[in-house]
Amino acid sequence: MPAAETVPALAPWLPANTDATVAAIVRHAIARVGVCEMPLGSNRSTLIDEWAREAGAELGSFWCANFATKVWRAAGLTTAGKGKDPSCDLLMQWAKDTKRWSATPALGALVFYGPNANDATHVAVVVRLSPAALVVGGNERWGALASRNGVAVQLRAEQRTDILGYAHPFPVAG
Numbered sequence: 001m002p003a004a005e006t007v008p009a010l011a012p013w014l015p016a017n018t019d020a021t022v023a024a025i026v027r028h029a030i031a032r033v034g035v036c037e038m039p040l041g042s043n044r045s046t047l048i049d050e051w052a053r054e055a056g057a058e059l060g061s062f063w064c065a066n067f068a069t070k071v072w073r074a075a076g077l078t079t080a081g082k083g084k085d086p087s088c089d090l091l092m093q094w095a096k097d098t099k100r101w102s103a104t105p106a107l108g109a110l111v112f113y114g115p116n117a118n119d120a121t122h123v124a125v126v127v128r129l130s131p132a133a134l135v136v137g138g139n140e141r142w143g144a145l146a147s148r149n150g151v152a153v154q155l156r157a158e159q160r161t162d163i164l165g166y167a168h169p170f171p172v173a174g
Helices: 020-031 046-055 064-074 088-097
Strands: 110-113 122-128 134-140 152-157 163-167
Touching: 020 064, 020 122, 046 064, 064 088, 064 122, 064 134, 088 110, 088 122, 088 163
Parallel strands: none
Antiparallel strands: 110 122, 110 163, 122 134, 134 152
């Protein structure tokens, strides 16, 4: 009988000196990959509804920001707050107001997408920077690069060109 294969830790690529909170963000995001709407297209499931309630969102609404802020809260960080977390625009403004906003990606950062600097329409979590940038996003559409209303939590290579900026887990210098 062959020996049981050991399961690798989530995100084995993280450098040993990665901040514990940042590592927790990456691991929490990756652990939720595969969560799907039930039924597909409903913006609902037991877990998605839980994230909506925690964020102060209407059940059945777009849930990318509910997912992203849940990941940050699970790692022990604060977010914009209940009622503001479900809004990509309010979450982006909170990041700017709290000096977390940057044009540079970072592990554990929230990446915001949209048509212009004042209109964030989607958000995901940066889980890897090299050799390719990877993100985990909630409410992602299968097979589409750009979406604000999908059906699942997915891990994908960052290929979008409508990136507005990044909310770092901690305030950035300058």
